[in-house]
Amino acid sequence: MKDIARDLGVSVITISKVLRNHPDIGDETRERVLTRVKELDYRPNFAARSLVTGRSYLVGLVVPDLLHPFFAEVAKSLSDVLRKNGYYLIVSSSEEDPELEEQEINQLLARRLDTLIVASCRSTVELFFRMEKQEMPYVLLDRQLPGLSANFVGVDDEAVGMLATRHLIEIGCKRIAHIRGPEYSPALQRLEGYKRALTQAGMKIIDDYIIAEAKVDVDSRRHGVEAMGQLLNRKPRPDGVFCLNDPLAVGAMTRALDEGLRIPEDLAIIGCGNLHYDDALRVPLSSVDQQSRRIGEEAARITLRILNSKTTCTPEKVLLEPQLIVRASTQRRAAKHANVRRRHS
Amino acid sequence: MKDIARDLGVSVITISKVLRNHPDIGDETRERVLTRVKELDYRPNFAARSLVTGRSYLVGLVVPDLLHPFFAEVAKSLSDVLRKNGYYLIVSSSEEDPELEEQEINQLLARRLDTLIVASCRSTVELFFRMEKQEMPYVLLDRQLPGLSANFVGVDDEAVGMLATRHLIEIGCKRIAHIRGPEYSPALQRLEGYKRALTQAGMKIIDDYIIAEAKVDVDSRRHGVEAMGQLLNRKPRPDGVFCLNDPLAVGAMTRALDEGLRIPEDLAIIGCGNLHYDDALRVPLSSVDQQSRRIGEEAARITLRILNSKTTCTPEKVLLEPQLIVRASTQRRAAKHANVRRRHS
DNA sequence: CGAGGAAAAGTAATCGATAAAGTCATCGCC
DNA sequence: GGCGATGACTTTATCGATTACTTTTCCTCG
Numbered sequence: 001m002k003d004i005a006r007d008l009g010v011s012v013i014t015i016s017k018v019l020r021n022h023p024d025i026g027d028e029t030r031e032r033v034l035t036r037v038k039e040l041d042y043r044p045n046f047a048a049r050s051l052v053t054g055r056s057y058l059v060g061l062v063v064p065d066l067l068h069p070f071f072a073e074v075a076k077s078l079s080d081v082l083r084k085n086g087y088y089l090i091v092s093s094s095e096e097d098p099e100l101e102e103q104e105i106n107q108l109l110a111r112r113l114d115t116l117i118v119a120s121c122r123s124t125v126e127l128f129f130r131m132e133k134q135e136m137p138y139v140l141l142d143r144q145l146p147g148l149s150a151n152f153v154g155v156d157d158e159a160v161g162m163l164a165t166r167h168l169i170e171i172g173c174k175r176i177a178h179i180r181g182p183e184y185s186p187a188l189q190r191l192e193g194y195k196r197a198l199t200q201a202g203m204k205i206i207d208d209y210i211i212a213e214a215k216v217d218v219d220s221r222r223h224g225v226e227a228m229g230q231l232l233n234r235k236p237r238p239d240g241v242f243c244l245n246d247p248l249a250v251g252a253m254t255r256a257l258d259e260g261l262r263i264p265e266d267l268a269i270i271g272c273g274n275l276h277y278d279d280a281l282r283v284p285l286s287s288v289d290q291q292s293r294r295i296g297e298e299a300a301r302i303t304l305r306i307l308n309s310k311t312t313c314t315p316e317k318v319l320l321e322p323q324l325i326v327r328a329s330t331q332r333r334a335a336k337h338a339n340v341r342r343r344h345s
Numbered sequence: 346m347k348d349i350a351r352d353l354g355v356s357v358i359t360i361s362k363v364l365r366n367h368p369d370i371g372d373e374t375r376e377r378v379l380t381r382v383k384e385l386d387y388r389p390n391f392a393a394r395s396l397v398t399g400r401s402y403l404v405g406l407v408v409p410d411l412l413h414p415f416f417a418e419v420a421k422s423l424s425d426v427l428r429k430n431g432y433y434l435i436v437s438s439s440e441e442d443p444e445l446e447e448q449e450i451n452q453l454l455a456r457r458l459d460t461l462i463v464a465s466c467r468s469t470v471e472l473f474f475r476m477e478k479q480e481m482p483y484v485l486l487d488r489q490l491p492g493l494s495a496n497f498v499g500v501d502d503e504a505v506g507m508l509a510t511r512h513l514i515e516i517g518c519k520r521i522a523h524i525r526g527p528e529y530s531p532a533l534q535r536l537e538g539y540k541r542a543l544t545q546a547g548m549k550i551i552d553d554y555i556i557a558e559a560k561v562d563v564d565s566r567r568h569g570v571e572a573m574g575q576l577l578n579r580k581p582r583p584d585g586v587f588c589l590n591d592p593l594a595v596g597a598m599t600r601a602l603d604e605g606l607r608i609p610e611d612l613a614i615i616g617c618g619n620l621h622y623d624d625a626l627r628v629p630l631s632s633v634d635q636q637s638r639r640i641g642e643e644a645a646r647i648t649l650r651i652l653n654s655k656t657t658c659t660p661e662k663v664l665l666e667p668q669l670i671v672r673a674s675t676q677r678r679a680a681k682h683a684n685v686r687r688r689h690s
Numbered sequence: 691c692g693a694g695g696a697a698a699a700g701t702a703a704t705c706g707a708t709a710a711a712g713t714c715a716t717c718g719c720c
Numbered sequence: 721g722g723c724g725a726t727g728a729c730t731t732t733a734t735c736g737a738t739t740a741c742t743t744t745t746c747c748t749c750g
Binding site for chain 4: 346347357358361365389390391392393394395396397398
Binding site: 041043044045046047048050051056058065066067069072073075076079080083088089090091092093104106107108109110111112130134221250253254276277280281282284 | 386388389390391392393395396401403410411412414417418420421424425428433434435436437438449451452453454455456457475479566595598599621622625626627629
């Protein structure tokens with residue numbers, strides 16, 4: 001920058017202004033500067049700029065597992081939108097381990113990112129209070145935390161549970177099981193939806209039909225296999241299963257098929273996530289779509305809103321509507337529910 | 346930092362030294378500093394540090410598509426290793442568009458990343474020459490560029506082609522087709538391997554059986570469907586297909602099944618990538634494993650080597666050995682080839 | 691007893707930009 | 721013709737650390 005200034009006989013600040021499109025500069029000078037910048041293939045130093053402006057143009061993303069298609073999809077749409085606005089994404093996975101998640105967040109905080117976007121697997125809010133004290137803006141993804149009024153983007157999880165369970169009821173399932181996850185909001189609310197749908201239909205909630213898995217985002221297929229193993233021992237055997245997410249459902253399906261059951265005739269299975277390979281599976285998997293892409297886009301929108309407003313804005317909660325996607329794994333007879341759609345992913 | 350120094354009656358430089366474990370500082374002072382740092386939950390400003398040291402502790406990753414399980418897996422293992430060494434990953438996807446890729450790389454260059462890791466979809470080397478001129482170290486992933494002696498990590502693609510094609514020959518296929526990709530190294534070399542295997546077995550190479558797809562990493566399933574559509578019109582119809590990658594293979598499989606063909610009886614299909622869902626598909630998919638995780642790990646290793654050595658090091662090329670994974674989509678009779686393994690992903 | 695040397699802390703300069711305020715023409719307008 | 725407004729740049733100070741030297745202290749040893 002100094003060099004350019006010297007070459008052109010102007011001050012560095014002039015260059016700086018040209019590069020930031022500051023109106024102060026005359027057209028002729030501007031041209032000359034830009035030409036020289038091109039010639040030298042010069043780019044301003046972000047670290048220096050960041051030091052003085054206090055902004056890094058970096059957004060952090062912490063998710064349990066980048067390999068999980070749901071998070072990969074969120075990451076992708078998030079990154080697309082942010083990039084168009086000059087922001088980049090730093091990613092980090094917590095492996096669904098609260099300890100590791102805390103470490104990662106601490107590391108990222110040290111880098112003075114402009115915002116942090118987190119799909120947290122923690123159940124305590126202490127960490128987030130600290131972030132608020134530091135005035136580090138953040139957005140929660142997919143999982144809410146009790147007692148925290150923060151920015152949040154996710155799907156209406158109770159509706160997910162209801163949609164899936166009602167669908168199973170409508171196709172004639174009498175003994176509906178649920179493979180649930182740990183103590184975080186999506187798992188709890190989907191469970192709630194499951195129970196509510198059963199109750200509304202006048203069916204009993206049977207604890208034996210609810211299997212809890214501790215980890216559902218890493219190694220999910222294996223957990224699904226395991227959970228289904230337990231369900232198959234129940235007497236009488238369930239004839240429909242709503243799984244917290246699709247990878248679990250895939251595992252469950254594998255196990256059931258291996259045991260010689262027919263899907264959906266003997267056992268209907270539905271998951272959640274509507275992953276891109278759902279329709280290419282051994283039995284194409286019915287699922288509740290949770291709008292992964294929209295989640296990423298909305299999170300990006302909120303992030304940009306925060307970053308563009310000078311003042312701290314009031315937290316925003318975005319709840320997206322889930323959508324039932326029926327495929328072979330629950331196709332016993334025509335489903336009657338209104339909110340149904342077929343889809344090739 | 347100033348505050349801490351004032352509070353403790355020492356100079357800022359002392360604090361700085363403590364935080365970097367400089368040996369200059371006495372134990373007692375060190376303790377006092379560390380205590381105060383904990384109390385205030387203080388973290389040094391990366392931008393400032395980066396400005397003076399010239400290092401950002403950031404590594405850039407540019408891939409065609411984060412949603413593609415191969416790249417997601419590479420990104421994950423890469424990020425895991427780097428993170429343990431204090432580096433973070435900035436990700437960006439090029440959508441398999443050379444223009445966009447160039448823009449992205451330019452953006453990332455401006456940020457003075459410590460290294461750039463690129464799975465390039467470009468066919469020209471000009472961009473990389475520029476990077477060399479700027480002394481920006483970089484590592485190529487998966488795709489090599491002609492005339493560029495750069496760091497590279499990938500699988501032996503000719504071996505991939507040979508392995509897959511030989512396998513099809515061994516299970517008795519007589520008319521073996523190939524769905525190939527655009528003009529970049531993995532596609533070309535796999536094609537080469539395919540041809541070589543055919544020739545070695547005394548079989549003719551039939552151009553009609555080679556279908557080229559322009560894009561193979563975004564929207565691959567759709568392209569697979571399309572390509573298989575063309576193959577099914579060939580007379581006589583092929584009885585075995587080697588697809589450049591697994592998503593293409595999934596698309597191809599879908600199309601073939603939709604046309605009422607039996608897999609593998611009427612048509613055997615093999616892909617490449619050994620994606621995590623391969624064994625849960627309508628017909629579990631045979632594939633050539635390209636060691637995604639190892640690719641990420643090796644790339645990370647090279648990156649760290651570059652970053653830890655003061656001098657510029659000589660470029661390193663890592664070629665990993667592919668491995669044949671046989672599943673139902675090619676299971677006509679026992680395969681006889683040595684390098685075979687069954688695997689649950 | 692004083693030179694020499696290690697240990698512990700401090701000084702000054704610098705990294706590459708930006709923000710805010712200051713300078714100096716030029717110009718229009720009553 | 722003088723005054724304020726506007727346009728086009730420049731000056732000065734600062735962001736928060738680090739590096740390369742100094743300085744001070746104190747201890748050892750010939």
